[in-house]
Amino acid sequence: MPKGRGAYRALVQRKKLVLLALSLVLVLSVIADLGLGPARYTMREVVLALMGSSEVSLQISVVIWDIRMPVALMAVVVGAALSAAGAQMQTILNNPLASPFTLGISAAASFGASIALVFGVGILPWAIDYVVSVNALLMAMAAALFIHFMSQKRGVTVETIVLLGITLVFTFNALLALVQYLASEQALAAVVFWTMGSLTRATWPKLAITAAVMAISLPLFMRRAWALTALRLGDDKAASFGVNVRWLRLETMMIISLLAAVPVAFVGTIGFIGLVGPHIARMLVGEDQRYFLPASVLSGATILSLTSVISKSIVPGTIFPIGIITALVGVPFLFSLIMSSRRRSW
Amino acid sequence: MVATLQLTDVGVRYGRQEVLSGVTTPILKGGEVTAVIGPNAAGKSSLFRRIAGLLDGPGNIRIDGAAASPDFGHVCYMPQDTSVNTVLTVYESVLLARKQGAGRKVTDADLEEVDRVLHSLQIEPISFKGLHELSGGQRQLVSLAQVLVRDPKILLLDEPTSALDLHRQVEVLALIRSLAKDRGICVILAIHDLNQVLRVADRVMVIDAGTMVSCGPVDSVINPSLLQTIYKVEGRIERCSRFCPHVIIDGPLARTSV
Numbered sequence: 001m002p003k004g005r006g007a008y009r010a011l012v013q014r015k016k017l018v019l020l021a022l023s024l025v026l027v028l029s030v031i032a033d034l035g036l037g038p039a040r041y042t043m044r045e046v047v048l049a050l051m052g053s054s055e056v057s058l059q060i061s062v063v064i065w066d067i068r069m070p071v072a073l074m075a076v077v078v079g080a081a082l083s084a085a086g087a088q089m090q091t092i093l094n095n096p097l098a099s100p101f102t103l104g105i106s107a108a109a110s111f112g113a114s115i116a117l118v119f120g121v122g123i124l125p126w127a128i129d130y131v132v133s134v135n136a137l138l139m140a141m142a143a144a145l146f147i148h149f150m151s152q153k154r155g156v157t158v159e160t161i162v163l164l165g166i167t168l169v170f171t172f173n174a175l176l177a178l179v180q181y182l183a184s185e186q187a188l189a190a191v192v193f194w195t196m197g198s199l200t201r202a203t204w205p206k207l208a209i210t211a212a213v214m215a216i217s218l219p220l221f222m223r224r225a226w227a228l229t230a231l232r233l234g235d236d237k238a239a240s241f242g243v244n245v246r247w248l249r250l251e252t253m254m255i256i257s258l259l260a261a262v263p264v265a266f267v268g269t270i271g272f273i274g275l276v277g278p279h280i281a282r283m284l285v286g287e288d289q290r291y292f293l294p295a296s297v298l299s300g301a302t303i304l305s306l307t308s309v310i311s312k313s314i315v316p317g318t319i320f321p322i323g324i325i326t327a328l329v330g331v332p333f334l335f336s337l338i339m340s341s342r343r344r345s346w
Numbered sequence: 347m348v349a350t351l352q353l354t355d356v357g358v359r360y361g362r363q364e365v366l367s368g369v370t371t372p373i374l375k376g377g378e379v380t381a382v383i384g385p386n387a388a389g390k391s392s393l394f395r396r397i398a399g400l401l402d403g404p405g406n407i408r409i410d411g412a413a414a415s416p417d418f419g420h421v422c423y424m425p426q427d428t429s430v431n432t433v434l435t436v437y438e439s440v441l442l443a444r445k446q447g448a449g450r451k452v453t454d455a456d457l458e459e460v461d462r463v464l465h466s467l468q469i470e471p472i473s474f475k476g477l478h479e480l481s482g483g484q485r486q487l488v489s490l491a492q493v494l495v496r497d498p499k500i501l502l503l504d505e506p507t508s509a510l511d512l513h514r515q516v517e518v519l520a521l522i523r524s525l526a527k528d529r530g531i532c533v534i535l536a537i538h539d540l541n542q543v544l545r546v547a548d549r550v551m552v553i554d555a556g557t558m559v560s561c562g563p564v565d566s567v568i569n570p571s572l573l574q575t576i577y578k579v580e581g582r583i584e585r586c587s588r589f590c591p592h593v594i595i596d597g598p599l600a601r602t603s604v
Contacts, residue, residue, distance in 0.1 A: 004461040004473050005454075008437050011474070226445045232432035232438065237492070240398050240423035241446035276499045286476075288442070 015291040018284050021144045022298035026076065029305040033072040034064050036312040037319075040297050047333055074202035075308040075322070076301040077210045078263040078270065083277025083300020084214070085259035087293060088221060090278055091228055092249045092256075093151055099274035100260030103141050103147055104168025104272065109264035111172040111179070112139030114191045118183040133209070133265035140261035141254065143168055148253040152246070197268035197323020206266045213262045217255045218297065224248065225289035232287055272330025273300050279334075348376035349410060349420070349499035350532040352396070356405030358392040366392045369405070369558045371551065376499065376530035379523060381537055381547035381564070384576065389556045390469045390536045391426055394502045398423035409500060411551060418516070422498035426505050426536075428489040430477045435487050437473045440464065443492035455585045482509035490518065494525070501526075507542070508519040515539075519546045540568055552576060565591065574599055 034050075035041040041049075041060060048056045050066045054166070086099035093103075100106045112135040120131045146168070151161050180191055221228065227248055230238040239245045263270065277300030278292075284299070285291040307329060311320040351374045357367035366389035374380050382390050398421055406413060408414045409421065422558040434442070440460045441452065448456075464470050469487050472480065480488065486509045493501060503522070509516040523546050526533045534551075537543055542551060543564065550567040552559040554576050560567050564585075573593070580596040 004437060004464060004470060005457040007474055008441070008457060008460075011437075176424075223450075226442060226450070229434070229442050230446060232434070233430055233442070234427065236395070236400060236423075236425040236427070237489075239400050240421075240425070241443060241496075243446065282433050284378065286435070286438070288434060288438050317454070 012291075015269060015295075017289075018145075019291065019294055019298060022284075022302060026298060026302045026305060029302055029309060030076060032309050033075065033305055033312075034068050036076040036309060037063070037068060038317050039063065040316075045204045050199040070202040070204050070207050071199045072305065072308065074199050074207050074210065074267060077207060077305045078199070078267055079273050079277070079304025080301040081210060081214055081217075081259045081263050082270065082273040083281075083296045083303075084221070084293060085220065085256045086274030086300075087278035087281065087296035088252050088256050089145060089274070090226070091287075092252050093147075093161055093233055093287070094232070095161055096279075097275070098165070098266075099272075099278075100140075101269075101271040101274055102162070102169070103143075103165030105143050105147075105257060105260045106173055106264050106269055106274075107169045107176070108143035109136035110195055110269050111176045112136040112261075113184075113194065114176050114179045114267050117190050118179050118187045120156070133262060134264035137258065137261040140264070141257040143172070144253045144260075146259035149252060152249075160228075164318065179260060194268045194319070195323075196321035197270040197326070198319075198321040199267055201267055210262050210266060211219040213258055214297075217259050218293070220255055221252070221289070221293055224252075225293065228252070229287060229289045240275035243245050268321075268323055270304070270326050272326050272334060273304055276330055276333055277303060349532045350375050350408075351500050351532050352406075352408045353397070354406040354408070356393070356396060356403065356407060358389070358396045358401050358403040361591060362475075364556065365389055366396070366403070366556045368555075369393060369551075369553070370562055373576055374422075374532050374534070374549070376528055376532045378548045379526050379533045379546055380549040380551060381535050381536065381543040382551045382553060383540065383543060384553035384559075384568065388553045390553050391504055393553060394423060394425075394504045394534070394536065397421065397500075398502055419495065420499035421502065422493040422496045422500070422501040424489050424493045424504060424506055426508070428482075428485040430485070431444045434477050435474045436469065436477065436480070436491075437464070439477055439488060440491045440495050446493045446496070459495055459497075466494070467491050467518070483511060483514060486510060487514070487518070498531055501531050503533065503535045505536050505538070507537065507539075515542065522546065544568065544591050568593065 031043055031046050035043060035046045045056050045060055046064060049061045082100060089098040089100065089103065090096060113132045116132040116135040147161065147164060150156060150164055180188055183191060189277045225241045230241050230243050231245065231248065235245050260274065278296045280299040281292055281295035307322055307325050310329070311322050311325045314320055353369050353371045356369040358365050382393065384390055392401060397407060409510050412468045437460060441456060444456050444459060445452065464473055467487050467490060469484070469491065472484055477488065486506060490506055507518055509575060510518060519542055522533055522535065523532055535547065547564050549562065550564050552567060552572065553562040559576065569583060570581055573579050580599055582594045582596070583591050584594055585591055
């Protein structure tokens, strides 16, 4: 077999192996996550309970399936969604610092959700979770559209977009503070806890909705894998390949806002996954979207699942809000990433 | 079938500002190489981007006798700026170009074509280097590979040899020449070196200050008067001992003669 073709096939095999390894780590992390909590179970007990074996007590089965499973899977799905959103944001904005968190999409969603939490509780108390989500989604889309249209202007550089994102973060944080100032004591507590980000709010319906958003978004991205990869060669080149650059960007931005807003609406603000996940994926498999996107999804899911494990392990019996952990672990990680990756491309 | 391209009164507008106007050519046929020359910022790149469908503007572009739609199919454009910061290998980036609009699955035929193009440009040794690790000249060769792998009928090359050493320049231009001939590709090439133009091109189009000044066979367009009016230099066209024409520059145009 000629060298080029053979070497390419070997490269593809290696990328597939990386995806498989990431999947394995994710599965192990989820099992560990299921075993941890006020009562600790061994890996064997967890696996037996998952297989529906009669060897484990009913109590363990109930705890694992009904209480811990939605939380553990929510970590996986939210991590995956935020990381996929970050990966595509970095792709279409040609910017290594782009992520829903750094460009204000998460802050916008937080603001939208807080409005619903503070002012909407009394109106539709039975559907408050969904009002919160819809509000978060609408604000996230507005912010995403704003970033998108500003990035289309002539002379707008990568740096301008980041600065624009920072202004959005400040603006929405100020608005969030205003809402908190106006909120009743009870609503204020809800908003504050909510902004910390916590997976303990996970329920099966919320999990199903987040998973559905993923199930719709990922195939849309995968269908455009070649075109999205081509964007990274530059707009002119992508357009000359027949890619409708403008439309692809707009469409991708809309899907990103959906992917970023829904998790924020359900579990609160969780930062850094959307930034760190894609960077790890890029280092592992490069930027061919056929592997980059699945790798981003898997690394985002794995990081958040591992973070969930950490949040339960720091003080046994206590679950720290996961948003705090991701920020604390994410910052030094991101720092080391930036320092080491300067030698490479981004 | 040999590809043809004809421009009638083609222009480019950025908003209200007209940066290029009145470009009219005879029918440019496959197998021919047309060089586009002119000073910096004359509008050459705008013309290329207009033909490639990346810019709007007045005028008619007819490919194979039919008015071209925005999706030109086999019109392949190599932009002047080849800088990238993406984490892709050379091989992946060339395959990527091949797979645009051509089905998701990578076939043996795709890989064979990538191998063939990398071989023809002699860049196999850097096939699995990252794009961000390449020198300017290597990037230009990869960029060229990306257009060649798309099986072009009309090939638009915006200064494809500007970062190459002399040896590579000569090689790449010879390759372009032979590709045009063997595969019936209609090549349009922006290039500054007039001696290279004399070697490689059949026809020359001169663009200056946003308009087409002339378009015709190489020996009739490149003359001392062109050097004076367009490039503001004194020069001659002389034949060497092998009877090949060469541009010899004597110096900048004397102020008095302007």
